[in-house]
Amino acid sequence: MNSLKKILGFCWIALGLYIGYDRIVDSLHKIASPQLDDRIFGWVVLLVLTPIIVAGLVLFGYYSLKGEYDEQTN
Amino acid sequence: MPETLAPASVTSPRTLRSVIAASSVGTLIEWYDFYIFGSLSAIISTQFFPKDNPTAALLSALAVFAAGFIVRPFGALVFGRLGDIVGRKYTFMVTLLLMGGSTFLIGLIPGYESWGMLSPLLVLLLRLIQGLALGGEYGGAATYVAEYAPPERRGYFTSWIQTTATLGLFLSLAVIVATRKILGVEDFESWGWRIPFLVSIVLVGTSVFIRLKMNESPVFSKLKTEGKVSKNPLAESFGKRENLKMVLLALLGATAGQGVVWYTGQFYALSFIQKVGHVDFEQSSEIVAIALALATGGFVLFGWLSDRWGRKVIILGGMALAVLTYRPLYQQMYALTDVSTKTEVSTQTSIQNQSTTQVTSYTDGSQVQKISVNNSQGTEVKYVLSLGNTGYWTMVLLIWIQVLYVTMVYGPIAAFLVEMFPTRIRYTSMSLPYHIGNGIFGGLTPFLAVALVEKATANQESQPYLAGLWYPILVAAICFIIGFIYLSSRNRIHE
Numbered sequence: 203m204n205s206l207k208k209i210l211g212f213c214w215i216a217l218g219l220y221i222g223y224d225r226i227v228d229s230l231h232k233i234a235s236p237q238l239d240d241r242i243f244g245w246v247v248l249l250v251l252t253p254i255i256v257a258g259l260v261l262f263g264y265y266s267l268k269g270e271y272d273e274q275t276n
Numbered sequence: 277m278p279e280t281l282a283p284a285s286v287t288s289p290r291t292l293r294s295v296i297a298a299s300s301v302g303t304l305i306e307w308y309d310f311y312i313f314g315s316l317s318a319i320i321s322t323q324f325f326p327k328d329n330p331t332a333a334l335l336s337a338l339a340v341f342a343a344g345f346i347v348r349p350f351g352a353l354v355f356g357r358l359g360d361i362v363g364r365k366y367t368f369m370v371t372l373l374l375m376g377g378s379t380f381l382i383g384l385i386p387g388y389e390s391w392g393m394l395s396p397l398l399v400l401l402l403r404l405i406q407g408l409a410l411g412g413e414y415g416g417a418a419t420y421v422a423e424y425a426p427p428e429r430r431g432y433f434t435s436w437i438q439t440t441a442t443l444g445l446f447l448s449l450a451v452i453v454a455t456r457k458i459l460g461v462e463d464f465e466s467w468g469w470r471i472p473f474l475v476s477i478v479l480v481g482t483s484v485f486i487r488l489k490m491n492e493s494p495v496f497s498k499l500k501t502e503g504k505v506s507k508n509p510l511a512e513s514f515g516k517r518e519n520l521k522m523v524l525l526a527l528l529g530a531t532a533g534q535g536v537v538w539y540t541g542q543f544y545a546l547s548f549i550q551k552v553g554h555v556d557f558e559q560s561s562e563i564v565a566i567a568l569a570l571a572t573g574g575f576v577l578f579g580w581l582s583d584r585w586g587r588k589v590i591i592l593g594g595m596a597l598a599v600l601t602y603r604p605l606y607q608q609m610y611a612l613t614d615v616s617t618k619t620e621v622s623t624q625t626s627i628q629n630q631s632t633t634q635v636t637s638y639t640d641g642s643q644v645q646k647i648s649v650n651n652s653q654g655t656e657v658k659y660v661l662s663l664g665n666t667g668y669w670t671m672v673l674l675i676w677i678q679v680l681y682v683t684m685v686y687g688p689i690a691a692f693l694v695e696m697f698p699t700r701i702r703y704t705s706m707s708l709p710y711h712i713g714n715g716i717f718g719g720l721t722p723f724l725a726v727a728l729v730e731k732a733t734a735n736q737e738s739q740p741y742l743a744g745l746w747y748p749i750l751v752a753a754i755c756f757i758i759g760f761i762y763l764s765s766r767n768r769i770h771e
Contacts, residue, residue, distance in 0.1 A: 210761065243723055243727070246345065246346070247720070247724075254712060254716060258527060259528065271521065
Protein backbone atom coordinates (compact mmCIF):
# COMPACT_ATOMS: atom_id res chain seq x y z
CA MET A 203 0.00 0.00 0.00
CA ASN A 204 2.85 2.36 0.79
CA SER A 205 4.32 1.87 -2.71
CA LEU A 206 0.91 2.55 -4.22
CA LYS A 207 0.67 5.80 -2.23
CA LYS A 208 4.05 6.89 -3.57
CA ILE A 209 3.01 6.16 -7.17
CA LEU A 210 -0.31 7.91 -6.62
CA GLY A 211 1.62 10.94 -5.34
CA PHE A 212 2.72 11.57 -8.95
CA CYS A 213 -0.87 11.13 -10.13
CA TRP A 214 -2.25 13.70 -7.68
CA ILE A 215 0.39 16.23 -8.67
CA ALA A 216 -0.34 15.65 -12.37
CA LEU A 217 -4.11 15.79 -11.77
CA GLY A 218 -3.76 19.04 -9.83
CA LEU A 219 -1.79 20.64 -12.65
CA TYR A 220 -4.20 19.39 -15.33
CA ILE A 221 -7.28 20.60 -13.44
CA GLY A 222 -5.54 23.93 -12.87
CA TYR A 223 -4.88 24.32 -16.61
CA ASP A 224 -8.43 23.25 -17.52
CA ARG A 225 -10.07 25.58 -14.97
CA ILE A 226 -7.91 28.56 -15.99
CA VAL A 227 -8.85 28.14 -19.66
CA ASP A 228 -12.54 27.67 -18.82
CA SER A 229 -12.75 30.56 -16.35
CA LEU A 230 -11.03 32.93 -18.79
CA HIS A 231 -13.88 32.21 -21.24
CA LYS A 232 -16.37 33.03 -18.48
CA ILE A 233 -14.54 36.23 -17.58
CA ALA A 234 -14.83 37.36 -21.20
CA SER A 235 -18.62 36.85 -21.14
CA PRO A 236 -20.93 39.87 -21.53
CA GLN A 237 -23.07 38.49 -18.64
CA LEU A 238 -22.09 39.92 -15.25
CA ASP A 239 -22.99 36.74 -13.34
CA ASP A 240 -20.77 34.71 -15.68
CA ARG A 241 -17.87 37.11 -15.21
CA ILE A 242 -18.08 36.97 -11.42
CA PHE A 243 -18.45 33.20 -11.52
CA GLY A 244 -15.33 33.04 -13.74
CA TRP A 245 -13.35 35.13 -11.26
CA VAL A 246 -14.54 32.99 -8.32
CA VAL A 247 -13.41 29.81 -10.11
CA LEU A 248 -10.10 31.41 -11.16
CA LEU A 249 -9.19 33.03 -7.84
CA VAL A 250 -10.80 30.72 -5.28
CA LEU A 251 -11.61 27.21 -6.51
CA THR A 252 -8.64 26.68 -8.85
CA PRO A 253 -5.87 27.66 -6.38
CA ILE A 254 -7.42 25.42 -3.70
CA ILE A 255 -7.63 22.42 -6.04
CA VAL A 256 -4.16 22.92 -7.52
CA ALA A 257 -2.37 23.71 -4.26
CA GLY A 258 -4.32 21.01 -2.40
CA LEU A 259 -3.67 18.20 -4.87
CA VAL A 260 -0.04 19.14 -5.58
CA LEU A 261 0.84 19.41 -1.87
CA PHE A 262 -1.11 16.26 -1.06
CA GLY A 263 0.68 14.45 -3.89
CA TYR A 264 4.04 15.74 -2.67
CA TYR A 265 3.38 14.50 0.88
CA SER A 266 2.20 11.18 -0.51
CA LEU A 267 5.33 10.89 -2.59
CA LYS A 268 7.50 11.65 0.44
CA GLY A 269 5.80 8.87 2.42
CA GLU A 270 4.08 11.22 4.88
CA TYR A 271 0.90 9.13 4.79
CA ASP A 272 2.57 5.73 5.09
CA GLU A 273 1.87 5.43 8.79
CA GLN A 274 -1.89 5.64 8.16
CA THR A 275 -2.05 1.95 7.34
CA ASN A 276 0.39 0.72 9.98
CA MET B 277 0.49 10.08 14.21
CA PRO B 278 0.05 8.24 17.51
CA GLU B 279 -3.41 7.27 18.61
CA THR B 280 -4.38 7.38 22.24
CA LEU B 281 -7.62 6.32 23.80
CA ALA B 282 -9.53 9.04 25.55
CA PRO B 283 -10.44 8.56 29.19
CA ALA B 284 -14.04 7.54 29.80
CA SER B 285 -16.30 10.52 30.08
CA VAL B 286 -17.92 11.32 33.40
CA THR B 287 -20.59 13.56 31.90
CA SER B 288 -24.07 12.64 33.11
CA PRO B 289 -26.68 11.70 30.48
CA ARG B 290 -28.76 14.71 31.51
CA THR B 291 -25.90 17.15 31.01
CA LEU B 292 -25.09 15.50 27.71
CA ARG B 293 -28.68 15.90 26.53
CA SER B 294 -28.62 19.59 27.51
CA VAL B 295 -25.32 20.10 25.71
CA ILE B 296 -26.65 18.48 22.54
CA ALA B 297 -29.92 20.42 22.69
CA ALA B 298 -28.25 23.78 23.33
CA SER B 299 -25.68 23.27 20.58
CA SER B 300 -28.09 21.82 18.04
CA VAL B 301 -30.81 24.45 18.46
CA GLY B 302 -28.28 27.26 18.00
CA THR B 303 -26.71 25.65 14.94
CA LEU B 304 -30.17 24.92 13.50
CA ILE B 305 -31.04 28.61 13.80
CA GLU B 306 -27.77 29.61 12.17
CA TRP B 307 -28.53 27.36 9.19
CA TYR B 308 -32.10 28.66 9.04
CA ASP B 309 -30.80 32.24 8.97
CA PHE B 310 -28.29 31.38 6.28
CA TYR B 311 -30.79 29.57 4.05
CA ILE B 312 -33.66 32.05 4.08
CA PHE B 313 -31.49 34.53 2.21
CA GLY B 314 -30.76 31.91 -0.46
CA SER B 315 -34.35 30.68 -0.63
CA LEU B 316 -35.66 34.23 -1.02
CA SER B 317 -32.89 35.42 -3.33
CA ALA B 318 -35.29 36.10 -6.22
CA ILE B 319 -37.42 38.46 -4.10
CA ILE B 320 -34.39 40.01 -2.40
CA SER B 321 -32.97 40.82 -5.84
CA THR B 322 -36.05 42.78 -6.83
CA GLN B 323 -36.12 44.63 -3.47
CA PHE B 324 -32.45 45.49 -3.12
CA PHE B 325 -30.60 44.71 -6.34
CA PRO B 326 -32.44 46.03 -9.42
CA LYS B 327 -31.05 44.47 -12.58
CA ASP B 328 -31.09 47.78 -14.46
CA ASN B 329 -28.49 49.20 -12.07
CA PRO B 330 -25.13 47.59 -12.91
CA THR B 331 -23.55 48.36 -9.51
CA ALA B 332 -26.51 46.89 -7.64
CA ALA B 333 -26.39 43.82 -9.89
CA LEU B 334 -22.68 43.44 -9.10
CA LEU B 335 -23.38 43.66 -5.37
CA SER B 336 -26.13 41.05 -5.80
CA ALA B 337 -23.75 38.58 -7.42
CA LEU B 338 -21.16 39.27 -4.72
CA ALA B 339 -23.75 38.67 -2.01
CA VAL B 340 -24.47 35.26 -3.53
CA PHE B 341 -20.89 34.14 -4.16
CA ALA B 342 -18.84 35.94 -1.53
CA ALA B 343 -20.99 35.17 1.51
CA GLY B 344 -21.91 31.65 0.50
CA PHE B 345 -18.48 30.40 -0.42
CA ILE B 346 -15.55 32.72 0.06
CA VAL B 347 -16.24 34.18 3.48
CA ARG B 348 -17.12 30.93 5.23
CA PRO B 349 -13.53 29.59 5.35
CA PHE B 350 -12.41 32.99 6.67
CA GLY B 351 -15.04 32.70 9.40
CA ALA B 352 -13.62 29.26 10.16
CA LEU B 353 -10.14 30.76 10.57
CA VAL B 354 -11.19 33.81 12.60
CA PHE B 355 -13.58 32.05 14.97
CA GLY B 356 -11.66 28.78 14.99
CA ARG B 357 -8.63 30.65 16.30
CA LEU B 358 -10.77 32.41 18.89
CA GLY B 359 -12.35 29.11 19.94
CA ASP B 360 -8.97 27.45 20.44
CA ILE B 361 -7.66 30.39 22.48
CA VAL B 362 -10.66 31.69 24.43
CA GLY B 363 -12.98 28.70 24.44
CA ARG B 364 -15.74 26.95 22.51
CA LYS B 365 -18.74 28.28 24.41
CA TYR B 366 -17.84 31.97 24.23
CA THR B 367 -17.02 31.73 20.52
CA PHE B 368 -20.18 30.04 19.35
CA MET B 369 -22.23 32.50 21.40
CA VAL B 370 -20.60 35.30 19.40
CA THR B 371 -21.30 33.60 16.07
CA LEU B 372 -24.94 33.02 17.05
CA LEU B 373 -25.44 36.68 17.97
CA LEU B 374 -23.75 37.87 14.79
CA MET B 375 -25.86 35.59 12.63
CA GLY B 376 -29.16 36.39 14.37
CA GLY B 377 -28.49 40.12 14.48
CA SER B 378 -27.56 40.38 10.80
CA THR B 379 -30.55 38.25 9.71
CA PHE B 380 -32.94 40.41 11.73
CA LEU B 381 -31.45 43.60 10.28
CA ILE B 382 -31.81 42.34 6.68
CA GLY B 383 -35.53 42.08 7.44
CA LEU B 384 -35.60 45.73 8.50
CA ILE B 385 -33.61 47.44 5.74
CA PRO B 386 -35.80 49.55 3.43
CA GLY B 387 -35.67 48.63 -0.24
CA TYR B 388 -33.59 50.20 -3.02
CA GLU B 389 -36.44 52.54 -3.91
CA SER B 390 -36.27 54.19 -0.46
CA TRP B 391 -32.59 54.17 0.43
CA GLY B 392 -30.92 53.85 -2.98
CA MET B 393 -27.46 52.27 -3.09
CA LEU B 394 -27.18 52.24 0.70
CA SER B 395 -29.71 49.36 0.81
CA PRO B 396 -27.78 46.84 -1.33
CA LEU B 397 -24.52 47.84 0.35
CA LEU B 398 -25.94 47.15 3.80
CA VAL B 399 -27.49 43.87 2.66
CA LEU B 400 -24.17 42.75 1.20
CA LEU B 401 -22.37 43.68 4.43
CA LEU B 402 -24.89 41.77 6.56
CA ARG B 403 -24.73 38.79 4.23
CA LEU B 404 -20.95 38.74 4.61
CA ILE B 405 -21.35 38.76 8.40
CA GLN B 406 -23.76 35.83 8.04
CA GLY B 407 -21.13 33.91 6.07
CA LEU B 408 -18.43 34.67 8.65
CA ALA B 409 -20.69 33.64 11.52
CA LEU B 410 -21.63 30.36 9.84
CA GLY B 411 -17.95 29.65 9.23
CA GLY B 412 -17.33 29.93 12.95
CA GLU B 413 -20.45 28.28 14.34
CA TYR B 414 -20.34 24.72 13.09
CA GLY B 415 -16.82 23.84 14.23
CA GLY B 416 -17.58 25.22 17.67
CA ALA B 417 -20.83 23.31 18.10
CA ALA B 418 -19.38 20.04 16.80
CA THR B 419 -16.25 20.35 18.92
CA TYR B 420 -18.25 21.32 22.01
CA VAL B 421 -20.55 18.28 21.77
CA ALA B 422 -17.70 15.93 20.84
CA GLU B 423 -15.66 17.01 23.83
CA TYR B 424 -18.54 16.19 26.15
CA ALA B 425 -19.42 12.88 24.49
CA PRO B 426 -17.92 9.54 25.54
CA PRO B 427 -15.45 8.53 22.80
CA GLU B 428 -17.19 5.26 21.94
CA ARG B 429 -20.48 7.11 21.26
CA ARG B 430 -19.07 10.26 19.69
CA GLY B 431 -20.54 9.51 16.27
CA TYR B 432 -24.03 9.14 17.72
CA PHE B 433 -23.94 12.25 19.89
CA THR B 434 -22.40 14.55 17.27
CA SER B 435 -24.88 13.27 14.67
CA TRP B 436 -27.54 15.45 16.33
CA ILE B 437 -25.52 18.49 15.31
CA GLN B 438 -25.42 17.04 11.79
CA THR B 439 -29.22 17.05 11.54
CA THR B 440 -29.29 20.82 11.95
CA ALA B 441 -28.13 21.79 8.47
CA THR B 442 -30.96 19.80 6.89
CA LEU B 443 -33.50 20.81 9.52
CA GLY B 444 -32.45 24.44 9.05
CA LEU B 445 -33.20 24.15 5.34
CA PHE B 446 -36.47 22.36 6.10
CA LEU B 447 -37.46 25.05 8.62
CA SER B 448 -36.63 27.87 6.21
CA LEU B 449 -38.70 26.27 3.43
CA ALA B 450 -41.57 25.60 5.84
CA VAL B 451 -41.62 29.18 7.19
CA ILE B 452 -41.44 30.63 3.67
CA VAL B 453 -44.18 28.38 2.27
CA ALA B 454 -46.43 28.96 5.33
CA THR B 455 -45.97 32.75 5.26
CA ARG B 456 -46.63 32.78 1.52
CA LYS B 457 -49.80 30.72 1.92
CA ILE B 458 -51.12 32.85 4.80
CA LEU B 459 -50.40 36.23 3.22
CA GLY B 460 -50.90 35.38 -0.43
CA VAL B 461 -48.27 35.73 -3.16
CA GLU B 462 -48.75 39.49 -3.69
CA ASP B 463 -48.39 40.56 -0.04
CA PHE B 464 -45.58 38.08 0.49
CA GLU B 465 -43.56 39.49 -2.40
CA SER B 466 -44.33 43.05 -1.34
CA TRP B 467 -43.49 42.93 2.39
CA GLY B 468 -44.25 39.46 3.81
CA TRP B 469 -40.82 38.10 2.79
CA ARG B 470 -39.42 40.11 5.71
CA ILE B 471 -41.25 37.93 8.27
CA PRO B 472 -38.91 34.89 8.01
CA PHE B 473 -35.98 37.26 8.64
CA LEU B 474 -37.62 39.00 11.58
CA VAL B 475 -38.72 35.71 13.18
CA SER B 476 -35.03 34.89 13.55
CA ILE B 477 -34.56 37.27 16.48
CA VAL B 478 -37.02 35.24 18.59
CA LEU B 479 -35.26 31.99 17.70
CA VAL B 480 -31.82 33.44 18.41
CA GLY B 481 -32.99 34.95 21.72
CA THR B 482 -34.25 31.55 22.85
CA SER B 483 -31.04 29.84 21.81
CA VAL B 484 -28.81 32.43 23.52
CA PHE B 485 -30.83 31.98 26.70
CA ILE B 486 -30.31 28.20 26.56
CA ARG B 487 -26.62 28.43 25.70
CA LEU B 488 -25.86 30.92 28.48
CA LYS B 489 -26.61 28.20 31.01
CA MET B 490 -24.00 25.86 29.56
CA ASN B 491 -20.46 25.42 30.85
CA GLU B 492 -17.26 25.38 28.83
CA SER B 493 -16.28 22.01 27.32
CA PRO B 494 -14.57 19.88 30.03
CA VAL B 495 -11.67 18.90 27.75
CA PHE B 496 -10.93 22.51 26.84
CA SER B 497 -11.33 23.66 30.48
CA LYS B 498 -8.78 21.05 31.55
CA LEU B 499 -6.38 22.21 28.86
CA LYS B 500 -6.80 25.81 30.00
CA THR B 501 -6.24 24.93 33.65
CA GLU B 502 -3.05 23.12 32.70
CA GLY B 503 -1.90 26.12 30.64
CA LYS B 504 -1.68 24.01 27.48
CA VAL B 505 -3.93 26.15 25.28
CA SER B 506 -2.37 26.97 21.93
CA LYS B 507 -1.01 30.51 21.65
CA ASN B 508 -1.17 30.55 17.87
CA PRO B 509 -3.62 27.92 16.57
CA LEU B 510 -3.35 29.12 12.96
CA ALA B 511 0.42 28.66 12.82
CA GLU B 512 0.14 25.34 14.65
CA SER B 513 -2.68 24.06 12.40
CA PHE B 514 -1.35 25.06 9.02
CA GLY B 515 2.32 25.85 9.59
CA LYS B 516 3.29 22.42 10.88
CA ARG B 517 3.64 19.68 8.31
CA GLU B 518 2.26 16.89 10.51
CA ASN B 519 -0.99 18.77 11.01
CA LEU B 520 -1.25 20.34 7.55
CA LYS B 521 -1.07 16.90 5.93
CA MET B 522 -4.09 15.86 8.03
CA VAL B 523 -5.98 19.00 7.03
CA LEU B 524 -5.32 18.13 3.37
CA LEU B 525 -6.39 14.54 3.91
CA ALA B 526 -9.58 15.67 5.67
CA LEU B 527 -10.39 17.96 2.74
CA LEU B 528 -9.46 15.73 -0.21
CA GLY B 529 -10.40 12.40 1.35
CA ALA B 530 -13.67 13.39 3.00
CA THR B 531 -15.13 16.90 3.12
CA ALA B 532 -14.83 17.83 -0.58
CA GLY B 533 -16.80 14.72 -1.59
CA GLN B 534 -19.19 15.16 1.30
CA GLY B 535 -19.76 18.79 0.25
CA VAL B 536 -20.71 17.97 -3.34
CA VAL B 537 -23.00 15.10 -2.28
CA TRP B 538 -24.65 17.43 0.24
CA TYR B 539 -25.26 20.25 -2.24
CA THR B 540 -26.36 17.92 -5.03
CA GLY B 541 -28.92 16.11 -2.89
CA GLN B 542 -30.37 19.16 -1.21
CA PHE B 543 -29.89 22.10 -3.59
CA TYR B 544 -29.13 20.95 -7.10
CA ALA B 545 -32.06 18.52 -6.90
CA LEU B 546 -34.41 21.40 -6.07
CA SER B 547 -32.89 23.62 -8.74
CA PHE B 548 -33.12 20.75 -11.28
CA ILE B 549 -36.83 20.10 -10.78
CA GLN B 550 -37.61 23.82 -10.78
CA LYS B 551 -35.48 24.91 -13.73
CA VAL B 552 -35.20 21.81 -15.92
CA GLY B 553 -38.52 20.20 -14.94
CA HIS B 554 -40.41 23.51 -14.55
CA VAL B 555 -42.14 22.12 -11.45
CA ASP B 556 -44.23 24.70 -9.60
CA PHE B 557 -42.32 26.61 -6.86
CA GLU B 558 -44.55 25.58 -3.98
CA GLN B 559 -44.88 21.96 -5.11
CA SER B 560 -41.13 21.58 -5.63
CA SER B 561 -40.41 23.15 -2.23
CA GLU B 562 -42.92 20.77 -0.63
CA ILE B 563 -41.36 17.76 -2.36
CA VAL B 564 -37.88 18.64 -1.11
CA ALA B 565 -39.16 19.52 2.38
CA ILE B 566 -40.92 16.13 2.68
CA ALA B 567 -37.83 14.26 1.46
CA LEU B 568 -35.66 16.18 3.94
CA ALA B 569 -38.04 15.46 6.82
CA LEU B 570 -38.25 11.75 5.97
CA ALA B 571 -34.50 11.31 5.63
CA THR B 572 -33.35 13.36 8.61
CA GLY B 573 -33.32 10.34 10.94
CA GLY B 574 -30.56 8.97 8.71
CA PHE B 575 -28.05 11.41 10.21
CA VAL B 576 -28.51 9.88 13.65
CA LEU B 577 -28.66 6.33 12.29
CA PHE B 578 -25.40 6.67 10.35
CA GLY B 579 -23.73 8.60 13.16
CA TRP B 580 -24.63 5.75 15.49
CA LEU B 581 -23.49 3.12 12.97
CA SER B 582 -20.18 4.94 12.54
CA ASP B 583 -19.41 4.19 16.21
CA ARG B 584 -19.74 0.48 15.36
CA TRP B 585 -18.52 0.15 11.79
CA GLY B 586 -16.12 3.11 11.64
CA ARG B 587 -16.58 6.54 10.07
CA LYS B 588 -14.74 5.64 6.87
CA VAL B 589 -17.02 2.87 5.62
CA ILE B 590 -20.17 4.96 6.08
CA ILE B 591 -18.83 8.21 4.59
CA LEU B 592 -17.18 6.51 1.61
CA GLY B 593 -20.22 4.25 1.15
CA GLY B 594 -22.41 7.33 0.70
CA MET B 595 -19.96 8.80 -1.81
CA ALA B 596 -19.76 5.56 -3.80
CA LEU B 597 -23.56 5.27 -4.00
CA ALA B 598 -23.80 8.88 -5.17
CA VAL B 599 -21.18 8.34 -7.87
CA LEU B 600 -22.89 5.18 -9.15
CA THR B 601 -26.52 6.28 -9.05
CA TYR B 602 -26.73 10.03 -9.66
CA ARG B 603 -27.21 9.70 -13.41
CA PRO B 604 -30.00 7.09 -13.27
CA LEU B 605 -31.71 9.04 -10.48
CA TYR B 606 -31.68 12.30 -12.41
CA GLN B 607 -32.76 10.51 -15.58
CA GLN B 608 -35.82 9.31 -13.65
CA MET B 609 -36.46 12.81 -12.29
CA TYR B 610 -36.29 14.21 -15.79
CA ALA B 611 -38.65 11.51 -17.10
CA LEU B 612 -41.26 12.44 -14.47
CA THR B 613 -41.35 16.01 -15.76
CA ASP B 614 -41.04 15.24 -19.47
CA VAL B 615 -44.53 16.00 -20.85
CA SER B 616 -43.59 14.88 -24.36
CA THR B 617 -43.97 11.27 -23.17
CA LYS B 618 -47.31 11.88 -21.38
CA THR B 619 -50.81 11.45 -22.84
CA GLU B 620 -52.94 14.59 -23.04
CA VAL B 621 -56.47 14.60 -21.64
CA SER B 622 -57.62 18.17 -22.23
CA THR B 623 -56.42 21.68 -23.01
CA GLN B 624 -58.04 24.93 -21.89
CA THR B 625 -57.01 28.41 -22.94
CA SER B 626 -57.80 31.70 -21.18
CA ILE B 627 -56.82 35.22 -22.24
CA GLN B 628 -56.36 38.11 -19.80
CA ASN B 629 -55.04 41.52 -20.83
CA GLN B 630 -51.54 40.88 -22.17
CA SER B 631 -51.26 37.25 -21.15
CA THR B 632 -52.53 33.95 -22.50
CA THR B 633 -52.65 30.86 -20.26
CA GLN B 634 -52.99 27.40 -21.74
CA VAL B 635 -53.60 24.60 -19.23
CA THR B 636 -52.96 21.06 -20.45
CA SER B 637 -53.96 18.08 -18.32
CA TYR B 638 -52.42 14.59 -18.70
CA THR B 639 -53.60 11.08 -17.86
CA ASP B 640 -51.14 10.75 -14.94
CA GLY B 641 -52.79 13.71 -13.19
CA SER B 642 -50.09 16.23 -14.02
CA GLN B 643 -50.89 19.66 -15.47
CA VAL B 644 -48.83 22.16 -17.41
CA GLN B 645 -49.60 25.86 -17.55
CA LYS B 646 -48.09 27.61 -20.54
CA ILE B 647 -48.18 31.34 -19.74
CA SER B 648 -47.42 33.69 -22.64
CA VAL B 649 -47.01 37.35 -21.74
CA ASN B 650 -46.70 40.05 -24.39
CA ASN B 651 -44.40 42.91 -23.43
CA SER B 652 -42.30 45.55 -25.16
CA GLN B 653 -39.52 43.03 -25.86
CA GLY B 654 -41.82 40.47 -27.48
CA THR B 655 -43.58 37.42 -26.04
CA GLU B 656 -42.26 35.82 -22.87
CA VAL B 657 -43.29 32.19 -22.37
CA LYS B 658 -43.20 30.44 -19.00
CA TYR B 659 -44.06 26.80 -18.20
CA VAL B 660 -45.28 25.68 -14.79
CA LEU B 661 -45.75 21.94 -14.16
CA SER B 662 -47.85 20.45 -11.36
CA LEU B 663 -47.08 16.77 -10.89
CA GLY B 664 -49.89 14.25 -10.41
CA ASN B 665 -50.08 12.15 -7.25
CA THR B 666 -47.88 9.31 -8.48
CA GLY B 667 -45.31 11.64 -10.01
CA TYR B 668 -45.26 13.73 -6.85
CA TRP B 669 -44.49 10.82 -4.53
CA THR B 670 -42.05 9.24 -6.96
CA MET B 671 -40.18 12.55 -7.01
CA VAL B 672 -40.19 12.59 -3.19
CA LEU B 673 -38.68 9.08 -3.24
CA LEU B 674 -35.95 10.03 -5.75
CA ILE B 675 -34.92 13.05 -3.69
CA TRP B 676 -35.22 11.09 -0.44
CA ILE B 677 -32.64 8.62 -1.81
CA GLN B 678 -30.26 11.50 -2.50
CA VAL B 679 -30.82 12.97 0.96
CA LEU B 680 -30.12 9.53 2.41
CA TYR B 681 -26.69 9.66 0.72
CA VAL B 682 -26.29 13.09 2.33
CA THR B 683 -26.99 11.57 5.74
CA MET B 684 -24.36 8.87 5.10
CA VAL B 685 -21.59 11.28 4.17
CA TYR B 686 -22.60 13.98 6.64
CA GLY B 687 -23.87 12.10 9.71
CA PRO B 688 -20.45 10.87 10.90
CA ILE B 689 -18.34 13.78 9.56
CA ALA B 690 -18.27 15.85 12.78
CA ALA B 691 -16.94 12.92 14.82
CA PHE B 692 -14.54 12.07 11.99
CA LEU B 693 -13.10 15.61 11.88
CA VAL B 694 -12.97 16.07 15.63
CA GLU B 695 -10.99 12.83 15.99
CA MET B 696 -8.44 13.89 13.38
CA PHE B 697 -7.06 16.81 15.36
CA PRO B 698 -5.74 17.38 18.90
CA THR B 699 -7.82 19.44 21.38
CA ARG B 700 -5.52 22.47 21.44
CA ILE B 701 -6.04 23.26 17.73
CA ARG B 702 -9.20 21.26 17.04
CA TYR B 703 -11.64 24.13 16.43
CA THR B 704 -9.31 25.79 13.88
CA SER B 705 -8.08 22.61 12.20
CA MET B 706 -11.47 20.99 11.66
CA SER B 707 -13.34 24.15 10.68
CA LEU B 708 -11.21 25.02 7.67
CA PRO B 709 -11.43 21.72 5.73
CA TYR B 710 -15.13 21.52 6.62
CA HIS B 711 -15.94 24.96 5.22
CA ILE B 712 -13.69 24.62 2.16
CA GLY B 713 -15.28 21.23 1.44
CA ASN B 714 -18.82 22.41 2.02
CA GLY B 715 -18.65 26.09 1.15
CA ILE B 716 -16.38 26.02 -1.86
CA PHE B 717 -16.46 22.49 -3.35
CA GLY B 718 -20.09 21.99 -2.31
CA GLY B 719 -21.39 25.53 -2.62
CA LEU B 720 -20.20 25.91 -6.19
CA THR B 721 -21.97 22.69 -7.24
CA PRO B 722 -25.19 24.30 -8.54
CA PHE B 723 -23.25 26.97 -10.47
CA LEU B 724 -20.72 24.59 -12.00
CA ALA B 725 -23.51 22.14 -12.81
CA VAL B 726 -25.51 24.82 -14.64
CA ALA B 727 -22.36 25.87 -16.54
CA LEU B 728 -21.81 22.24 -17.61
CA VAL B 729 -25.43 21.92 -18.74
CA GLU B 730 -25.13 25.13 -20.80
CA LYS B 731 -21.91 23.84 -22.41
CA ALA B 732 -23.48 20.46 -23.21
CA THR B 733 -26.56 22.17 -24.67
CA ALA B 734 -24.40 24.45 -26.83
CA ASN B 735 -22.43 21.41 -28.05
CA GLN B 736 -25.73 19.59 -28.79
CA GLU B 737 -24.74 16.61 -26.67
CA SER B 738 -27.34 13.96 -25.94
CA GLN B 739 -29.04 14.30 -22.53
CA PRO B 740 -27.47 17.72 -21.80
CA TYR B 741 -29.60 17.99 -18.64
CA LEU B 742 -27.44 15.25 -17.05
CA ALA B 743 -24.14 16.98 -17.86
CA GLY B 744 -24.26 19.03 -14.64
CA LEU B 745 -23.76 15.85 -12.65
CA TRP B 746 -20.21 15.35 -13.89
CA TYR B 747 -18.85 17.83 -11.36
CA PRO B 748 -20.24 16.15 -8.21
CA ILE B 749 -19.55 12.70 -9.66
CA LEU B 750 -15.89 13.45 -10.41
CA VAL B 751 -15.21 15.23 -7.11
CA ALA B 752 -16.90 12.47 -5.12
CA ALA B 753 -15.06 9.78 -7.12
CA ILE B 754 -11.61 11.36 -6.53
CA CYS B 755 -12.47 11.88 -2.88
CA PHE B 756 -13.58 8.25 -2.60
CA ILE B 757 -10.28 6.99 -4.04
CA ILE B 758 -8.21 9.20 -1.74
CA GLY B 759 -10.33 8.34 1.28
CA PHE B 760 -10.28 4.61 0.48
CA ILE B 761 -6.50 4.43 0.15
CA TYR B 762 -5.30 6.99 2.68
CA LEU B 763 -7.83 7.06 5.52
CA SER B 764 -7.60 4.67 8.41
CA SER B 765 -10.50 2.24 8.88
CA ARG B 766 -10.28 2.62 12.64
CA ASN B 767 -11.90 5.59 14.32
CA ARG B 768 -9.01 7.84 15.24
CA ILE B 769 -9.47 8.84 18.85
CA HIS B 770 -7.00 11.64 19.24
CA GLU B 771 -7.07 13.70 22.44
